[in-house]
Amino acid sequence: MLPKPSDWVTFYANVKRKVNLDLDLYKANQLQRRIVSMAEQKDCKSLDQFWTWISLSPANMEWFLDRLAINVSELFRNPEKWREMEAKILPELLKKSSRLKIWSAGCSYGAEAHTLAAILDHKFSGSHKIIGTDIDTAALNQAKAGTFGPTDFKAVPKEYAQYFHAKGSDYTADPRLKKYLEFRKGNLLADRFDTGFDLIMCRNVVIYFTEEAKADLYKKFFQALKPGGILFVGSTERIFKADEIGYQTVLPFYYKKPLLGEKSWRNAS
Ligand SMILES: C[S@@+](CC[C@H](N)C(=O)[O-])C[C@H]1O[C@@H](n2cnc3c(N)ncnc32)[C@H](O)[C@@H]1O
Known part of the structure; x- marks a missing residue:
């Protein structure tokens, strides 16, 4: 054809x-x-x-x-980035807010959201909320069920294996993670965004979008973040001219919306 x-x-x-x-x-x-x-x-x-x-x-x-939409994902995808999340990003966010509001934007079948829920439960247990959204209903149903295939599990560090129970060749998320998680349908290219997020994770989604759509999305994420909030992007998705939107790069692939009164790199002289 x-x-x-x-x-x-x-x-x-x-x-x-x-x-x-x-x-x-x-x-x-x-x-x-x-x-x-x-x-x-x-x-x-x-x-x-x-x-x-x-x-x-x-x-x-x-x-x-x-x-x-291709929904390839994996638990602890790019493990080194999750180590930074655990050691640097979450402790910093928790200094400002004890109940984190987090968005996994383009969450697919929930591997990224479950990864973060496991880290929070293990190291920073509390009343945090992770909202996962995607346009793919089948993927969202799997996310809600908390089931993963054998290839999803291969990067899970030893200390986190307790959160994913083998069931034949598959894995099921431990019920302890449920209280952190909520999944719903959402279209990043059409919806009005919620606000007040401490952390937005949008990884391996924008690779399918045009440059204009990407730039608009990063601006909308900036509005959706709290001052001091962090945007976490995929490991091939460095934001071009992040400082023009107002972000500070805190670590590769982690971008911060400056605190009120704190100068973004753009405005710093
Ligand atoms: C490759 S997966 C990324 C999953 C996860 N974030 C990760 O990095 O492992 C890309 C996801 O983006 C979703 N997606 C594509 N276009 C979207 C849109 N307009 N709104 C919301 N989700 C979208 C797809 O349905 C797919 O599940």
Whole structure:
């Protein structure tokens, strides 16, 4: 199948009208390759036919949306960053607030949120809340169930193994983690954001977004953070011109919204 530009315009407009997802904000090459491959799996000969199939039932729509976004994840993904989280970032945040409000934005099936819940419970137990959001309903259902596959577990440090119980070749999160976690549907490219976050984690999500969408998102995260709050991004996602938005880089891939009265690097002379 080789859709024409006008076929894509119609397809994108249909998706936007039906589920308020603006596909123009995703990198076109990757996305279109994925959509064509999905259409071919359903034996559709054109995007128009594929849209007809998608519109047949809510289940078909869900099948399409779930495959649109790649949700690869892992517990303790990039373990060295989680060691910094435990040793430097969380102690600093807890000096300012005893009940942390945290957002795992683009949480997929909840590995990142469960990782942080395990660290909090083990080292900084308290009434903290981690809200995980994603557009992928199937991934969110798995996050709510707290189940993980064998490859998710391979980077879990020894002292945290107690939080993930082997069940055949899979793993289930320990019930102690439940009280920290809440998962709900959310579209980073369309929703109004909640505010007052101590920590926002958005890792390996924006790689699919256009440069403009990325820049807008980082500005919206800045507004959603408390002064002194931290944005934690993926290990290939250094924010270009972070200081222009107002962030201070505290460690690679950790960005801080300065405290009131504290100069951001941009304003420091
Ligand atoms: C590769 S996973 C990242 C999971 C986790 N943050 C990590 O780093 O391990 C990317 C996730 O972004 C989600 N995503 C893509 N576009 C989104 C959007 N517009 N709003 C919310 N989530 C989105 C996908 O559904 C997918 O679960």
